[in-house]
């Protein structure tokens with residue numbers, strides 16, 4: 001599937017929120033995404049089917065996935081990544097992560113970091129494909145029995 005990536009705007013927030021709610025048991029609120037759009041070191045990128053972009057249509061509402069990252073000093077931290085359940089396993093998560101890593105490299109960041117639920121085997125598998133390493137465990141980070149694994153990808 002051909003995918004187009006662009007930066008999110010306010011108009012994308014309803015589509016982002018819909019995916020967020022389908023993806024996570026404790027979803028981010030609209031206010032938290034709005035805040036990210038105002039932070040200079042934060043970027044939310046959205047993935048859309050390339051066709052809607054190429055034909056110059058209003059691509060609003062066709063968001064298939066998004067990624068939110070912070071770029072601070074030499075570290076890119078991926079705070080959030082999700083793909084609509086109907087569009088999973090089509091390579092969209094891969095395209096989003098590829099873009100975030102390429103951007104981090106181009107700004108001379110030395111590391112990409114993220115946290116993932118220990119039980120989230122699909123996400124862990126995705127990150128492993130990119131050669132992220134599982135560095136540390138934060139016990140009960142997401143609640144009782146839900147540990148976080150801190151993963152890192154060294155860029156140099």
Ligand SMILES: CC(C)(COP(=O)(O)OP(=O)(O)OC[C@H]1O[C@@H](n2cnc3c(N)ncnc32)[C@H](O)[C@@H]1OP(=O)(O)O)[C@@H](O)C(=O)NCCC(=O)NCCS
Pocket residue numbers: 023024080081082083084087088089090091092093094095115116117120121122123125126127129
């Ligand atoms: C994790 C997530 C973003 C992956 O997005 P995606 O677009 O489906 O991922 P891709 O199609 O690019 O998959 C890339 C690779 O990840 C791994 N992967 C993805 N989904 C998987 C699954 N359900 N089971 C096992 N491996 C999986 C595979 O290695 C896959 O490669 P393959 O399809 O060639 O085998 C998506 O499953 C999602 O939105 N999950 C809910 C939100 C979430 O958990 N986000 C991560 C928080 S840390």
